[in-house]
Amino acid sequence: MSNGAFLRKLGVFADLSDAEIALLDELTGDVRMTGAKRDIIREGDRPEQLHLIVSGWAARYKSLPGGARQITAFLIPGDFCDLHGKILGRMDHSIVALTPCKIAWIPSDRFDQLTSGHPELTRALWWGTLLDESILRSWVVNIGRRDAYERIAHLLCELHARMKMIGLVENDRLDLPLTQEELADATGLTAVHVNRTLQRLRADDLIQLSSRMLTVEDVNELRKVAGFDPSYLHIERRVR
Amino acid sequence: MSNGAFLRKLGVFADLSDAEIALLDELTGDVRMTGAKRDIIREGDRPEQLHLIVSGWAARYKSLPGGARQITAFLIPGDFCDLHGKILGRMDHSIVALTPCKIAWIPSDRFDQLTSGHPELTRALWWGTLLDESILRSWVVNIGRRDAYERIAHLLCELHARMKMIGLVENDRLDLPLTQEELADATGLTAVHVNRTLQRLRADDLIQLSSRMLTVEDVNELRKVAGFDPSYLHIERRVR
DNA sequence: CGACGCATTGATTGGATTCAACTAAGGTGG
DNA sequence: CCACCTTAGTTGAATCCAATCAATGCGTCG
Numbered sequence: 001m002s003n004g005a006f007l008r009k010l011g012v013f014a015d016l017s018d019a020e021i022a023l024l025d026e027l028t029g030d031v032r033m034t035g036a037k038r039d040i041i042r043e044g045d046r047p048e049q050l051h052l053i054v055s056g057w058a059a060r061y062k063s064l065p066g067g068a069r070q071i072t073a074f075l076i077p078g079d080f081c082d083l084h085g086k087i088l089g090r091m092d093h094s095i096v097a098l099t100p101c102k103i104a105w106i107p108s109d110r111f112d113q114l115t116s117g118h119p120e121l122t123r124a125l126w127w128g129t130l131l132d133e134s135i136l137r138s139w140v141v142n143i144g145r146r147d148a149y150e151r152i153a154h155l156l157c158e159l160h161a162r163m164k165m166i167g168l169v170e171n172d173r174l175d176l177p178l179t180q181e182e183l184a185d186a187t188g189l190t191a192v193h194v195n196r197t198l199q200r201l202r203a204d205d206l207i208q209l210s211s212r213m214l215t216v217e218d219v220n221e222l223r224k225v226a227g228f229d230p231s232y233l234h235i236e237r238r239v240r
Numbered sequence: 241m242s243n244g245a246f247l248r249k250l251g252v253f254a255d256l257s258d259a260e261i262a263l264l265d266e267l268t269g270d271v272r273m274t275g276a277k278r279d280i281i282r283e284g285d286r287p288e289q290l291h292l293i294v295s296g297w298a299a300r301y302k303s304l305p306g307g308a309r310q311i312t313a314f315l316i317p318g319d320f321c322d323l324h325g326k327i328l329g330r331m332d333h334s335i336v337a338l339t340p341c342k343i344a345w346i347p348s349d350r351f352d353q354l355t356s357g358h359p360e361l362t363r364a365l366w367w368g369t370l371l372d373e374s375i376l377r378s379w380v381v382n383i384g385r386r387d388a389y390e391r392i393a394h395l396l397c398e399l400h401a402r403m404k405m406i407g408l409v410e411n412d413r414l415d416l417p418l419t420q421e422e423l424a425d426a427t428g429l430t431a432v433h434v435n436r437t438l439q440r441l442r443a444d445d446l447i448q449l450s451s452r453m454l455t456v457e458d459v460n461e462l463r464k465v466a467g468f469d470p471s472y473l474h475i476e477r478r479v480r
Numbered sequence: 481c482g483a484c485g486c487a488t489t490g491a492t493t494g495g496a497t498t499c500a501a502c503t504a505a506g507g508t509g510g
Numbered sequence: 511c512c513a514c515c516t517t518a519g520t521t522g523a524a525t526c527c528a529a530t531c532a533a534t535g536c537g538t539c540g
């Protein structure tokens with residue numbers, strides 16, 4: 001199934017009926033490839049299509065006048081690119097593919113039909129955007145109040161947990177196709193400092209990271225130094 | 241009208257019918273006072289009531305083991321405290337009243353009725369949470385990639401624009417009842433450095449700030465140094 | 481009036497940036 | 511198949527922005 005990650009993610013929140021699952025499945029019929037380093041969506045766009053990551057990594061980012069860039073989210077399979085763009089009317093940031101990506105294109109009017117007729121499904125999608133918001137809050141805390149060492153540790157914990165949620169972690173080992181520059185733009189650091197900090201994390205036997213594969217050597221210890229509490233990811237099945 | 245700010249804010253997005261406005265109006269019947277420095281909601285709560293700020297200022301925040309605190313949002317009249325808590329099931333952060341606040345308590349089941357029967361209203365509320373998310377993204381950029389001077393300038397621009405949206409700015413003058421420590425916890429700086437930076441902003445004739453009143457002396461110049469682009473606040477009426 | 485919260489100022493320290501050079505790996509084309 | 515080029519990662523030295531530590535001013539409220 002092409003959008004398995006998506007259904008798996010929504011499934012954490014909602015008990016969707018077979019009919020609703022069929023509807024979602026039908027949405028993701030039009031899947032296209034995007035090359036690495038290509039913008040998927042640009043700031044200012046008024047989305048007529050919704051985009052859902054089926055495979056690969058992407059990032060939301062904003063560019064500043066001086067040339068600096070800040071990444072505000074990493075997108076992995078099952079994540080929507082532009083649900084908020086659809087509802088707010090205009091994208092206030094851009095999204096770039098970090099690796100080659102498979103992306104499902106969903107016609108905007110399909111989405112409108114869906115949300116006007118299926119309140120439970122609407123809530124499930126809403127839930128998804130609120131999870132994004134929750135992650136964003138953790139980023140503010142991370143960048144605002146943690147030093148580089150804790151900060152990178154925390155980001156790695158997040159990505160480890162999220163990848164696990166969609167079934168892409170085995171033995172605490174996962175694909176992490178991010179350059180040090182991209183990690184820097186996400187954590188508000190420089191690539192040089194990210195490099196030195198990763199070396200410390202490796203020297204302290206917390207992680208292994210090379211050729212785009214991350215192994216978390218000691219999950220508990222990494223979470224401890226990061227001050228990572230996974231509850232903000234709302235992974236446990238909600239009582240309803 | 242007690243919840244004028246709220247309706248004004250939603251009105252930016254949605255053309256609500258008189259019936260829908262009446263529904264919202266009825267929701268906000270139970271208004272209570274909360275004293276300054278009191279927590280309105282605590283991390284871990286499972287909201288049975290929704291809270292809407294009617295008057296006063298509040299802040300979302302997370303506390304870190306070391307005692308540090310990061311504020312992730314300022315809440316002003318018309319803002320919901322815990323919509324996401326309702327949908328996600330559990331609050332992943334706390335909310336504190338920064339001034340005495342009037343807060344509308346909304347029974348949770350009322351909200352469920354509302355969202356299951358009124359898709360247009362649901363979308364309007366969803367829109368509100370997506371606006372929060374958009375502001376959060378700008379905070380990540382702000383803290384991640386701007387220096388203290390630009391950073392505080394940007395925050396002041398945001399608060400100026402948001403207060404204007406709900407009609408609480410006159411002649412670029414507004415109530416800003418935040419201590420320098422609270423500004424520090426929001427910007428990822430220390431109170432000492434906030435103090436020095438505010439002095440620079442005053443010396444450069446960009447702002448006046450004393451005894452909880454902010455006057456923006458030169459909006460254009462302040463926005464320029466901050467790199468502030470208000471479009472992320474989605475203030476302009478959406479084409480629908 | 482005394483105490484407390486908040487703002488202010490000075491001196492010092494330190495984490496992260498900047499600038500620059502260099503290595504390693506991978507891809508391409510002659 | 512190797513010379514060439516590009517991209518990503520690594521290392522060192524100097525610099526700087528913001529943090530830290532500490533003391534003082536000041537207003538206001540019980």
